[in-house]
Amino acid sequence: MTSKTIFSGFGGQGVLMMGYVLAVAAMRDGKEVTYLPTYGAEVRGGTANCTVSISDEEIFSPVASSPDYGVIMNMPSLVKYESTIKKGGAIILNSSLIDTDPARDDIDVVKIPANDIAKKLGSDRTINMIMLGAFVAKTQVTTLDSIMNGLTEIVKGKKASIMKLNRKGLDRGAEYVSKGAGK
Amino acid sequence: MAKKVFQRPKYLKKAVFHYCPGCGHSIIHRLIAEIIEELDIGEKVIGVPPAGCAVLAYDYFDVDMGESPHGRGAAVATGIKRILPDRIVFSYQGDGDIAAIGTAETIHAANRGENITTIFVNNGVYGMTGGQMAPTTLAGQNSTTTPGGRDVKRDGFPLDLSEMLAIARGSVYIERTAVNSPKNIMRTKRAITKAFKAQMDGLGFSLVEILSPCPTNWKLSSVDACKWVEESMVKTFPLKVIKDEVEGAIS
Amino acid sequence: MIGEAAVRAGCRFYAGYPITPQNELAEYTASAMARLEDGTFIQAESEIAAINMLIGASMAGARVMTSSSGPGISLKQEGISFLAAMELPAVIVNTMRGGPGLGNIAPAQGDYFQATRGGGHGDYRTIVLAPASGQELAGLTRKAFEYADEYKTPVFILGDGMMGQMMEPVEFPEPIDPRSLPPKPWILDGAKGRPSRIIKSLLLDTSVEEDHNWKLTRKYERITREIARADTYMTTDARLVVTAYGTAARIAKGAIKRARELGLKVGLFRPVTLWPFPKRALVEMSRQVKDFLVFEMSTGQMLEDVKLSLEGRSNVHFYGRPGGIISTPDEIAKVINTLYHRQHLNED
Numbered sequence: 001m002t003s004k005t006i007f008s009g010f011g012g013q014g015v016l017m018m019g020y021v022l023a024v025a026a027m028r029d030g031k032e033v034t035y036l037p038t039y040g041a042e043v044r045g046g047t048a049n050c051t052v053s054i055s056d057e058e059i060f061s062p063v064a065s066s067p068d069y070g071v072i073m074n075m076p077s078l079v080k081y082e083s084t085i086k087k088g089g090a091i092i093l094n095s096s097l098i099d100t101d102p103a104r105d106d107i108d109v110v111k112i113p114a115n116d117i118a119k120k121l122g123s124d125r126t127i128n129m130i131m132l133g134a135f136v137a138k139t140q141v142t143t144l145d146s147i148m149n150g151l152t153e154i155v156k157g158k159k160a161s162i163m164k165l166n167r168k169g170l171d172r173g174a175e176y177v178s179k180g181a182g183k
Numbered sequence: 184m185a186k187k188v189f190q191r192p193k194y195l196k197k198a199v200f201h202y203c204p205g206c207g208h209s210i211i212h213r214l215i216a217e218i219i220e221e222l223d224i225g226e227k228v229i230g231v232p233p234a235g236c237a238v239l240a241y242d243y244f245d246v247d248m249g250e251s252p253h254g255r256g257a258a259v260a261t262g263i264k265r266i267l268p269d270r271i272v273f274s275y276q277g278d279g280d281i282a283a284i285g286t287a288e289t290i291h292a293a294n295r296g297e298n299i300t301t302i303f304v305n306n307g308v309y310g311m312t313g314g315q316m317a318p319t320t321l322a323g324q325n326s327t328t329t330p331g332g333r334d335v336k337r338d339g340f341p342l343d344l345s346e347m348l349a350i351a352r353g354s355v356y357i358e359r360t361a362v363n364s365p366k367n368i369m370r371t372k373r374a375i376t377k378a379f380k381a382q383m384d385g386l387g388f389s390l391v392e393i394l395s396p397c398p399t400n401w402k403l404s405s406v407d408a409c410k411w412v413e414e415s416m417v418k419t420f421p422l423k424v425i426k427d428e429v430e431g432a433i434s
Numbered sequence: 435m436i437g438e439a440a441v442r443a444g445c446r447f448y449a450g451y452p453i454t455p456q457n458e459l460a461e462y463t464a465s466a467m468a469r470l471e472d473g474t475f476i477q478a479e480s481e482i483a484a485i486n487m488l489i490g491a492s493m494a495g496a497r498v499m500t501s502s503s504g505p506g507i508s509l510k511q512e513g514i515s516f517l518a519a520m521e522l523p524a525v526i527v528n529t530m531r532g533g534p535g536l537g538n539i540a541p542a543q544g545d546y547f548q549a550t551r552g553g554g555h556g557d558y559r560t561i562v563l564a565p566a567s568g569q570e571l572a573g574l575t576r577k578a579f580e581y582a583d584e585y586k587t588p589v590f591i592l593g594d595g596m597m598g599q600m601m602e603p604v605e606f607p608e609p610i611d612p613r614s615l616p617p618k619p620w621i622l623d624g625a626k627g628r629p630s631r632i633i634k635s636l637l638l639d640t641s642v643e644e645d646h647n648w649k650l651t652r653k654y655e656r657i658t659r660e661i662a663r664a665d666t667y668m669t670t671d672a673r674l675v676v677t678a679y680g681t682a683a684r685i686a687k688g689a690i691k692r693a694r695e696l697g698l699k700v701g702l703f704r705p706v707t708l709w710p711f712p713k714r715a716l717v718e719m720s721r722q723v724k725d726f727l728v729f730e731m732s733t734g735q736m737l738e739d740v741k742l743s744l745e746g747r748s749n750v751h752f753y754g755r756p757g758g759i760i761s762t763p764d765e766i767a768k769v770i771n772t773l774y775h776r777q778h779l780n781e782d
Contacts, residue, residue, distance in 0.1 A: 226626035239636075246625055249632075250636060252486060261490060263494045265490075267495075270623065288480075
């Protein structure tokens, strides 16, 4: 079983971080993993994206022709990736910044008002964790605890209060999905 | 019993120099070999010869020698010294090598304060390739690529590399000397000794620029070439201590 | 990743100059060297200075490395020629990007000729290793230092922007203390209690230079016999074998998996050493396989080695995407499918 996910948004939305945290979490789950960020000039100020592949067996291509899932943080990313998502896959989109509905009816669409939820939590910096929480709840490719462990491993030494805030973001995102909202 | 007053220095091999009659390289080689012996560093010195007339220097010095591509002496010496910081590393470079193709490597080694010593032999021409204009060719001086003399409007000015290196904050000792007279030769020996000592004390980048006669390419007799150093070269490249942050610091 | 593997291989000297897409490697190495008592990292003033610092540090006996990308590697070629001529060990990483000229910073494979044909002036070769995964990269980095020392020659690790950027889990080999490595009886460290040594490449006597050239050639022949290596995937019953290296091989593998699902008998031949090119293994395979598809992220460079190796024994087809384009497995699967049917490989 192999899943490929594209994370895409503006530079500065924590897009690469989402992918990296997921990759480390899945690696610690004992899976085969590749993490492929886009590179260079394009990242600065423009669109940032990364592809995470998670599998029980050897991963051949870290590039995804048609990803199973898309975590879409802004409108340009939806335009770019909507058509590439595999039939039967899912798009998790940030509905605070995207007011258009995807046209496809052969994939699941989960809409998370991540910026609005983040505002309620009091920190814009939780937007990516809210999206990641929603993604995990929807896809079950790993667990929220694994994500937290991955995050702790990556940001070693961050204050406990910040880690708590990140956990809250993850939980809110996951709850939003499991409550059946976002449909 | 006869007293030996002159002999081959310990660290010169029993080889005949290929240098032209009246060339300054032979004198400078001898000085360096004497200094290595006097400072008792023959077992820990590593030399880096250039591309140019002194390319065969490793055939004369009886110490470890590693060849450098043209102009890269300071970079090669940097690599050696960083791995073996307790050895004494010197590069031996001509004017084209150090002040044209190798300018960047030299300035940056000086600026990093690499604890190496550079012997910069300035004879104002590309000797080995047949007397083309060097960065240090004097204004008006003939060379095979400046027929009618160096025209500074067309060919640029002679480059004061040593002065430039003195500005670099990592350099500690820079002196310009000459080997055209016994007095200047003794002064050169003192300068090179001081430069090596600065390195042995770990002070930073040291360089001695030596004005050196090239009778062949200047198309002068050996005696006239020595005179020409005194009468022409030193007007553009005055003999002096250009930078000295060593005094008082040397043990 | 290479930085960690290099330090674990006993590398204690790195000099380099910033260039995309390989800055992570230099940055990692900077902090790794800073943590070591005996590590040196120099951000050089130029690519040229960096390779020449390697010359010096290698003469002094250290395991040394530099890294760059196309334009920077071009600048280093003079120094690489000197390393080869003076028989000095060094490891050079080229993270290939789109070219020629400034090109772009996307992953490409256009520096194959430069790496495998010598690259600088004179009669010489460099060993070229082409990893296709993080794990292999870690292993081959260790190998690169071993080959460099054993054969006293510069060794290339030829990757691309994708290899440089991608992360995947890797188990690193145990670190080596450079002091535990066998002493090198040729280094310059001061002539203490031994005759003085010279390391040089200037051989004015033409007969001496000729002898040196033949000596190097015999060494290159020995390297060819001893280390040429390729990896294969599903080739046992294959009627079509895709030949690709590095990132392209990885994409091809994904495509082959898809093609197999459609019942096409397709396999992969992946050179791990680009020089020496694994000619014998390819020739061996041509006894059964009559169609090879060379896939490169260039306009066709390894293609020449495949043709030279096979000498007309099999049909050689080509598909290339230069300029920094990364093909998808789907795209390559389509190419395979079209070719397979065009060559009637589906018929018994």
